[in-house]
Amino acid sequence: MEETQKELKCENEEDHRRAKFEIWKYIFGFVEMAVMKCAIELGIADIIENHGNPITLFELSSMLGCSPSQLHRIMRFLVHRRIFIETNTSQSTSPSYSQTPLSRLLMKTGEHSMAAFVLMESSPPMLAPWHCLSARVLGNGSSAFEAANGEDLWSYTIANPAHGQLFNEAMACGARVTVPAIVDKCSDMFEGIGTVVDVGGGNGTALGMLVKAFPWIRGLNFDLPHVVCAAKKTEGVENVGGDMFDCVPKADAVFVMWVLHDWEDDECIQILKKCREAIPKEKGKVIMVEAVILEKDDAKEEDDLSDVKLMLDMVIMAHTNTGKERTLKDWVYVLGQAGFSRHTIRPIDAIQSVIEAFP
DSSP: OHHHHHHHHHHHHHHHHHHHHHHHHHHTTTHHHHHHHHHHHHTHHHHHHHHOSOEEHHHHHHHHTSOHHHHHHHHHHHHHTTSSEEEOOTTOSSOEEEOOHHHHTTOSSSTTOOHHHHHHHTSHHHHGGGGGHHHHHHTOSOOHHHHHHSSOHHHHHHHOHHHHHHHHHHHHHHHHHHHHHHHHHHGGGGTTOOEEEEETOTTSHHHHHHHHHSTTOEEEEEEOHHHHTTOOOOTTEEEEEOOTTTOOOOOSEEEEESOGGGSOHHHHHHHHHHHHHTSOTTTOEEEEEEOEEOOTTSOOOSSSOHHHHHHHHHHHHHHSSSOOOEEHHHHHHHHHHTTOSEEEEEEOSSSSEEEEEEO
């Protein structure tokens, strides 16, 4: 008994010791995003890519027109997090830097760039709500985004076109990462489909990629009129303006990616009902691309993204009035209430899963 108490005391002391170190990670948790934003704004990844690996500190600082000592501190931080690789050559006493798969995602241009997403999430309007998160938790009548910016996210993007454009560019970044995973894992879902309407399709990036992968599809990119007015022109895709709460254009299949998590259950059910009404009862389907949070009672997680999904849920709490990421039970509930008879859920190599629902 005495030996057990000693062991417990040692464990408690070790826990306290670790806690004293770990708390600093949370105190300075904002630093990683801020430095990554700095790297994107400076165009560091683009310069290294265009120069050709490796590039010395002095070459990089010369191209940027900045102090080598200041830049070295930024690069030291990013190298420590394995975003860039540092090498030393016999020809130069200055450290040299090379790209990694992660740093290439920070390039301002490129097929797989996530730079716009980083810049959007780190922009002042999107950062400010984090200071008001308790407003939503306490339910005092104001969402975090409204408390910080005076209006909800959707009204703000309409009133501030520059932010609206950045938001759409960020969503396009997400599409360029997610749609290839859908094509790779779920190509059979699009067999025999003539028309697909992408509800909340933004600037049409996702639907354009689907039509390119499955050229027999005729695509309808459906979003609010002010959004589709700025959408890109893509062969095989027609841009259609409207409100998903009122009516969804008729199609063989409805595609909804990263839209339903912006709304509470009743609103989500309303959207899904409109989607169900838009498809044929016999062969129609609604294809949703959303995160699925697995709980203790669910099967073992297939990937290592559970922590990211919980972080995403906090993002949705901060940036929307009523949105949330849903568990398996949550999806069963909203799909049932919307009148769907059955559904399947497939994991893909992305934060989201693909949910296929049938009338």
